[in-house]
Amino acid sequence: MKRYFGKAVLLFFLVATVGRADASDFLVMYQDVTRDGELDEIKLLDNGGPFYTLRVVSKGDEILHNEKLIPKKISNEGGLDIFQGVSVADHNISIRYRFCGPSSSICYDRNLVWVFKGKKFILLKEEVVAAADKISLSDAFYQKTEILLSSLTYESLIENNENAEMLFGRIYGSCVAGLGGDALMKISEALEKSTPDEWVMKDGCVTAALVFNLEAQKYLSYEAALRYLSVFEKSKAK
Structure with a gap:
């Protein structure tokens, strides 16, 4: 790039x-x-x-x-x-x-x-x-x-601009593009709660790949990332 x-x-x-x-x-x-x-x-x-x-x-x-x-x-x-x-x-x-x-x-x-x-x-x-x-x-x-x-x-x-928008959304979910200029902060704040906001846990909003990256970039705590992944794995098992 x-x-x-x-x-x-x-x-x-x-x-x-x-x-x-x-x-x-x-x-x-x-x-x-x-x-x-x-x-x-x-x-x-x-x-x-x-x-x-x-x-x-x-x-x-x-x-x-x-x-x-x-x-x-x-x-x-x-x-x-x-x-x-x-x-x-x-x-x-x-x-x-x-x-x-x-x-x-x-x-x-x-x-x-x-x-x-x-x-x-x-x-x-x-x-x-x-x-x-x-x-x-x-x-x-x-x-x-x-x-x-x-x-x-x-x-x-x-x-x-479909190609560019689909590229990011396919890997990282739809909410980054849909929440405006401070989307990463909004997503991180929602995930940091002991019970994450319902909207951020909806299917397709964020992905495990995004959560890993947010944690690596210090937007998200390690504990919050683990909490999301635990919920994510349970939803897949249903």
């Missing part, structure tokens, strides 16, 4: 300081993203709107144009971090976002990897890191249906 996020930070810094070729060019890269052995031109253009225009030119022809995907701001009015970075690796275009705000305990790093195929860029996979404090998970989701880079919008991207 630290490695690719660090690359994104470095990329953004370089873009902001030395990436201007003229008044409207925010970033210009020359990489072979069409896999034909020749360098293509990848640009982020500043046209004065809220988004950068992403363009790819190959052999003098524009093969990609998207004006609605990469926001200029790295945080919005609600305090949500929406950090973005653009790079090329293994001939594929990578576009990275970080969704991290005060209303949720979970931060999501999403790396969208695009491959050029059949004269268009399609989504190959989405690499996700989901983290709540020091509790994190990572996975890669390969795309089953065709999604075109030319038509994807930022709004549709943030409305479709």
Whole structure:
């Protein structure tokens, strides 16, 4: 997680300081993203709107144009971090976002990897890191249906965060995402009681994996963790 996020930070810094070729060019890269052995031109253009225009030119022809995907701001009015970075690796275009705000305990790093195929860029996979404090998970989701880079919008991207949300919930339960920015504290306080709150013991709210991590991160006492696991084992035996 630290490695690719660090690359994104470095990329953004370089873009902001030395990436201007003229008044409207925010970033210009020359990489072979069409896999034909020749360098293509990848640009982020500043046209004065809220988004950068992403363009790819190959052999003098524009093969990609998207004006609605990469926001200029790295945080919005609600305090949500929406950090973005653009790079090329293994001939594929990578576009990275970080969704991290005060209303949720979970931060999501999403790396969208695009491959050029059949004269268009399609989504190959989405690499996700989901983290709540020091509790994190990572996975890669390969795309089953065709999604075109030319038509994807930022709004549709943030409305479709199922892969990232399911990743964390599947391993650690649903309550971390559902309880807001101080979810880990709320869960720990409920579990510390001699008789844990009913809501926290409901099936699917938390998991043994989350309890182990809360105890390891000093959110939860060893005694409370054992108490939960005892109740958990009894419920499984029924």
